[in-house]
Amino acid sequence: MTRISRRRSPTDANGNPAPPEADTSLGMLPDLIGYHVRLAQIAIFADFDEALARWQLSPGLFALLVIIEANPGLRQSQLARAAHLDRSTLVPALDKLEARGLVERRAAPDDRRSNGLWLTDEARPLLAAARSAVDAHERAIAAELSAEERSRLLDLLDRLAPHRRR
């Protein structure tokens, strides 16, 4: 006996059509990749937020810290490009990180329009701890996947919407 389908059928156990009351309605949505991606994203981000709550780091802020750590002295516009954000979007995010003493803007020596971005000494151990939490989060969300399935998933995701990836 094999499991019939991921999707519940719109009929109940007696073969009667499900009443509108049933929550199977979304099963009526065509099996769109975007829809499954969105549901996965919601679940993953909720888990990330809970896992990183101790450090008050959203996926976005965590990413900024990781990029700055890997590229000390990075300019704001470079960071914006790397994080796929408008440079105006980055400003309040950096304000937040700077207010929390995790990032420093230092005037660039060669170009007085630019700021170099640096992790503070306070940020380094925090980021290390956050990384551990992210690792645990990653294990939790991929708990049902083998290592092979996991890398297969990453590959398939990367091949979506090829005409859109810059």
Added chain:
Amino acid sequence: MTRISRRRSPTDANGNPAPPEADTSLGMLPDLIGYHVRLAQIAIFADFDEALARWQLSPGLFALLVIIEANPGLRQSQLARAAHLDRSTLVPALDKLEARGLVERRAAPDDRRSNGLWLTDEARPLLAAARSAVDAHERAIAAELSAEERSRLLDLLDRLAPHRRR
């Protein structure tokens, strides 16, 4: 000769470390599923928006129309549950659809607190056309995937964050 890797290495063609100027910085992010899901989501939604621009339908509004079509007379709170939205979130969305003449709220005969939701005659052909556009969009984003890879992807996505799926 096989393609070496999806990810660019942080060294340039001469083997020198990439300067911070390079946009490879995000390659420094651990290979997180959530990150790949987010990038896929951004690309997919952008494509959806462009494909459905003629009908001014976001993924969310399209989903609402599809669910209502499949469940004529559905109550607002049922729709909210089906679409994973708070019922207060649904109100302005339905206002928009009603103002555009696509959906009608009709007083429910049996419960005077409730509204039944119905597609208008105007909505039906529009939704049919939108469905075609969505089909084309789906083919475009999955252009690089075989039918088998596509259903493999849906399966893998559905198995993420098992402890979070209600």
Added chain:
DNA sequence: TATTGTTATACTCTATAACTATA
């Protein structure tokens, strides 16, 4: 008491346009 739809409100994430100070 509980539920339905609604309102008021707020928060997150994101962008565009325009400003300033440099280059």
Added chain:
DNA sequence: TATAGTTATAGAGTATAACAATA
């Protein structure tokens, strides 16, 4: 002229809390 950072502003999309009508 063009670029870097900033500000003001706006628009999705989402939620919580409280209310009136009804069950």
